Amino acid sequence: MIKEGDTAPDFTLPRDGGSEVSLSDLSPAPVVLYFYPRDDTSGCTTEAKDFTALLDQFKAAGAQVIGVSKDTVAKHDKFISKHDLGVTLVSDAEGDLCERYGVWAEKKMYGKTFMGIVRATFLIDANGKIARVWPKVKVAGHAEEVLAAVQAL
Numbered sequence: 001m002i003k004e005g006d007t008a009p010d011f012t013l014p015r016d017g018g019s020e021v022s023l024s025d026l027s028p029a030p031v032v033l034y035f036y037p038r039d040d041t042s043g044c045t046t047e048a049k050d051f052t053a054l055l056d057q058f059k060a061a062g063a064q065v066i067g068v069s070k071d072t073v074a075k076h077d078k079f080i081s082k083h084d085l086g087v088t089l090v091s092d093a094e095g096d097l098c099e100r101y102g103v104w105a106e107k108k109m110y111g112k113t114f115m116g117i118v119r120a121t122f123l124i125d126a127n128g129k130i131a132r133v134w135p136k137v138k139v140a141g142h143a144e145e146v147l148a149a150v151q152a153l
Helices: 042-053 055-060 073-083 096-101 142-152
Strands: 012-014 020-022 031-035 064-069 088-091 104-109 112-117 120-124 130-134
Touching (some): 012 088, 042 142, 073 088
Parallel strands (some): 031 064
Antiparallel strands (some): 031 120, 120 130
């Protein structure tokens, strides 16, 4: 997994609404890049709603919030519409970005082992460096903790 102080791997990926987003185009704004397993599951929905609820405060601090999963853009659009989300969601359908950030890993659930996205968040500073990493995120209170870190930059 990428560590604090590392240079954030750049990317250009399709986003909700049909356009693309590139990390390098967002510079020098801080970026909250959060990886989540799947659209419209309970934890992922809660996390996206929590970030959306605080989005004005993230913007006031100059930060962009981007969610990443392997879901398609069409699924992202439905997810956003269904839950009135305000965060940007990008599709890493091939899993390249997940691999580069080290969040594609072996997981276990109900006695089964499988590969999937480990919920993790990365705060990227204005210089493109990883300022903070939250590995294996627990959703409750997470968005607030990330906001506090953004405001402390």
